[in-house]
Amino acid sequence: xxxxxxxxxxxxxxxxxxxxxxxxxxxxxxxxxxxxxxxxxxxxxxxxxxxxxxxxxxxxxxxxxxxxxxxxxxxxxxxxxxxxxxxxxxxxxxxxxxxxxxxxxxxxxxxxxxxxxxxxxxxxxxxxxxxxxxxxxxxxxxxxxxxxxxxxxxxxxxxxxxxxxxxxxxxxxxxxxxxxxxxxxxxxxxxxxxxxxxxxxxxxxxxxxxxxxxxxxxxxxxxxxxxxxxxxxxxxxxxxxxxxxxxxxxxxxxxxxxxxxxxxxxxxxxxxxxxxxxxxxxxxxxxxxxxxxxxxxxxxxxxxxxxxxxxxxxxxxxxxxxxxxxxxxxxxxxxxxxxxxxxxxxxxxxxxxxxxxxxxxxxxxxxxxxxxxxxxxxxxxxxxxxxxxxxxxxxxxxxxxxxxxxxxxxxxxxxxxxxxxxxxxxxxxxxxxxxxxxxxxxxxxx
Amino acid sequence: xxxxxxxxxxxxxxxxxxxxxxxxxxxxxxxxxxxxxxxxxxxxxxxxxxxxxxxxxxxxxxxxxxxxxxxxxxxxxxxxxxxxxxxxxxxxxxxxxxxxxxxxxxxxxxxxxxxxxxxxxxxxxxxxxxxxxxxxxxxxxxxxxxxxxxxxxxxxxxxxxxxxxxxxxxxxxxxxxxxxxxxxxxxxxxxxxxxxxxxxxxxxxxxxxxxxxxxxxxxxxxxxxxxxxxxxxxxxxxxxxxxxxxxxxxxxxxxxxxxxxxxxxxxxxxxxxxxxxxxxxxxxxxx
Numbered sequence: 001x002x003x004x005x006x007x008x009x010x011x012x013x014x015x016x017x018x019x020x021x022x023x024x025x026x027x028x029x030x031x032x033x034x035x036x037x038x039x040x041x042x043x044x045x046x047x048x049x050x051x052x053x054x055x056x057x058x059x060x061x062x063x064x065x066x067x068x069x070x071x072x073x074x075x076x077x078x079x080x081x082x083x084x085x086x087x088x089x090x091x092x093x094x095x096x097x098x099x100x101x102x103x104x105x106x107x108x109x110x111x112x113x114x115x116x117x118x119x120x121x122x123x124x125x126x127x128x129x130x131x132x133x134x135x136x137x138x139x140x141x142x143x144x145x146x147x148x149x150x151x152x153x154x155x156x157x158x159x160x161x162x163x164x165x166x167x168x169x170x171x172x173x174x175x176x177x178x179x180x181x182x183x184x185x186x187x188x189x190x191x192x193x194x195x196x197x198x199x200x201x202x203x204x205x206x207x208x209x210x211x212x213x214x215x216x217x218x219x220x221x222x223x224x225x226x227x228x229x230x231x232x233x234x235x236x237x238x239x240x241x242x243x244x245x246x247x248x249x250x251x252x253x254x255x256x257x258x259x260x261x262x263x264x265x266x267x268x269x270x271x272x273x274x275x276x277x278x279x280x281x282x283x284x285x286x287x288x289x290x291x292x293x294x295x296x297x298x299x300x301x302x303x304x305x306x307x308x309x310x311x312x313x314x315x316x317x318x319x320x321x322x323x324x325x326x327x328x329x330x331x332x333x334x335x336x337x338x339x340x341x342x343x344x345x346x347x348x349x350x351x352x353x354x355x356x357x358x359x360x361x362x363x364x365x366x367x368x369x370x371x372x373x374x375x376x377x378x379x380x381x382x383x384x385x386x387x388x389x390x391x392x393x394x395x396x397x398x399x400x401x402x403x404x405x406x407x408x409x410x411x412x413x414x415x416x417x418x419x420x421x422x423x424x425x426x427x428x429x430x431x432x433x434x435x436x437x438x439x440x441x442x443x444x445x446x
Numbered sequence: 447x448x449x450x451x452x453x454x455x456x457x458x459x460x461x462x463x464x465x466x467x468x469x470x471x472x473x474x475x476x477x478x479x480x481x482x483x484x485x486x487x488x489x490x491x492x493x494x495x496x497x498x499x500x501x502x503x504x505x506x507x508x509x510x511x512x513x514x515x516x517x518x519x520x521x522x523x524x525x526x527x528x529x530x531x532x533x534x535x536x537x538x539x540x541x542x543x544x545x546x547x548x549x550x551x552x553x554x555x556x557x558x559x560x561x562x563x564x565x566x567x568x569x570x571x572x573x574x575x576x577x578x579x580x581x582x583x584x585x586x587x588x589x590x591x592x593x594x595x596x597x598x599x600x601x602x603x604x605x606x607x608x609x610x611x612x613x614x615x616x617x618x619x620x621x622x623x624x625x626x627x628x629x630x631x632x633x634x635x636x637x638x639x640x641x642x643x644x645x646x647x648x649x650x651x652x653x654x655x656x657x658x659x660x661x662x663x664x665x666x667x668x669x670x671x672x673x674x675x676x677x678x679x680x681x682x683x684x685x686x687x688x689x690x691x692x693x694x695x696x697x698x699x700x701x702x703x704x705x706x707x708x709x710x711x712x713x714x715x716x717x718x719x720x721x722x723x724x725x726x727x728x729x730x731x732x733x
Binding site: 053055059060063083085086087088089092095096099100102103104105107274277278279281282284297300301303 | 675687
């Protein structure tokens with residue numbers, strides 16, 4: 001869902017390696033009374049204010065809104081004081097967390113992207129939240145959509161909770177659809193591929209003046225995964241004992257996207273020119289498969305047409321959507337006497353009112369049922385209502401994100417297909433072999 | 447006068463063309479190198495709708511100077527400026543001072559295991575910064591330096607590259623001068639400060655510039671060792687403008703922010719460039 005972060009992931013991997021090699025000498029997480037260098041001065045005793053640190057990513061409104069929520073939390077009570085600190089992009093945040101963890105420090109609560117959940121859990125960075133979720137001061141998760149709660153579930157614990165949840169959004173050019181005689185956005189993926197062809201306009205000399213669809217440069221796998229799942233395909237099971245990058249459905253779906261490119265009905269743009277969003281906004285592409293992220297930009301800056309939103313199409317297996325965004329975690333470096341306070345803060349961030357506020361400010365979704373009720377006014381807007389209609393179909397399975405072996409192999413394969421015109425079956429067979437080989441080197445090899 | 451005039455004209459014309467060639471080439475190179483800066487500048491004053499327009503426009507139709515205000519307000523850039531300047535200047539000074547003394551010792555003083563030591567200094571250049579992140583962080587944590595200026599200034603202060611450059615430069619100095627100084631009874635410190643330093647001023651300026659730019663642009667180290675907004679430096683300020691959500695960039699604000707970051711370096715370059723030229727010409731006249 002985020003930008004390609006292979007370099008940063010590599011770096012994170014390096015840090016992990018260092019962590020392991022330096023493991024003998026590195027001070028373990030201060031288990032109790034070890035003289036940990038004092039970060040927050042006040043000890044949490046009766047009457048004293050408990051100080052917590054919260055780290056987050058997301059610059060711009062999506063980050064500012066988190067700072068605002070923290071301020072609101074601080075004002076809402078006297079016992080806990082949280083300071084909120086921006087730590088760069090998702091990859092930067094992860095690097096910082098790991099480095100601080102190695103030194104036995106870091107924040108008590110942090111935002112965390114989906115790529116690192118499994119690695120961090122395995123390294124013992126993340127606190128099991130189950131006792132808090134089910135405790136007296138717990139959270140009722142019965143109205144959480146899809147399988148979002150499963151994303152942070154390992155063994156018998158829950159180590160990560162969704163916070164900034166993005167859903168897939170199909171943006172389309174209303175006038176282009178009318179011109180092509182298409183009645184509304186595509187309902188199925190087959191319709192989507194047909195519509196893309198109909199929407200394509202070429203001039204007399206055969207040059208494309210409008211593409212049916214522009215693919216996301218770098219992280220298009222995020223969109224393709226929804227198509228693959230909707231058509232009943234799988235890339236891997238959750239514990240990587242059955243990687244299926246060359247599954248017939250995967251081959252079929254990637255082939256269909258490639259055919260559009262070959263016919264000039266789709267384009268794989270480069271990032272520098274504003275990418276797929278730029279091409280959509282200036283009318284060069286009639287559809288894009290994206291997230292709610294650019295909603296504001298697209299509505300405000302589109303040139304000479306009416307931009308509309310729709311959900312991703314359905315496939316043979318119905319609608320199965322790949323979520324994006326990130327969540328929040330408690331870190332194991334949190335001293336025991338601060339854990340309850342940390343949970344109180346997390347609960348505040350996940351309260352219906354907070355999520356509704358955050359959705360309105362950031363463009364992420366008010367993803368729980370109660371949050372949608374709290375965001376009543378926002379959802380009066382038909383476009384927001386459409387975006388939120390995708391929530392029940394979310395499949396919170398980030399296993400592809402979490403394994404660098406699987407993710408990199410798949411990314412290399414489809415990029416080879418799109419950019420170099422490689423044969424789909426062959427590229428995916430190679431990716432399959434590569435993923436099975438490289439998974440053995442990962443900390444969570446099956 | 448007649449034939450002489452024609453001769454001169456023809457001569458001048460020919461030499462003019464010959465003289466123009468390098469200028470034409472330099473102009474071309476300047477355009478190629480200047481293009482990204484030009485693009486940054488015009489993008490920084492365009493509204494977003496003009497950035498994504500196709501075909502792209504060279505000159506903005508609407509000049510939107512608010513981009514600069516918005517970029518400035520997106521993060522506490524004033525604080526970032528102070529931090530970048532303080533840590534950049536301090537580290538550069540330390541780097542240059544250390545390098546001066548070390549290079550002098552390696553070139554002009556004989557002591558046992560000199561080559562081995564020099565090799566050890568150079569070897570530190572081969573270790574990627576990423577390898578040093580965690581050990582350095584652990585050390586800083588023990589010293590209580592995390593999230594302080596010390597963390598930004600001290601670890602990068604010892605750097606092998608300036609040592610290496612000055613070492614190479616000092617080696618080209620005529621040994622007779624050193625001998626003369628010795629005969630006059632100058633101590634090593636006097637030789638270093640009165641003879642070696644003035645003679646290598648352009649080199650020092652170059653080393654200082656490279657050191658300063660290195661610190662100024664550094665992203666990873668300041669990101670790791672600081673974790674509050676008040677301690678952050680300019681490149682991290684740019685991260686506030688980048689990827690505002692899921693890969694969406696406000697290009698105009700990002701470019702306006704880039705201008706903030708680049709302008710001091712450009713000014714610094716203009717000044718140090720004077721130093722280069724001065725150093726080169728003064729040497730030439732005397733020679």
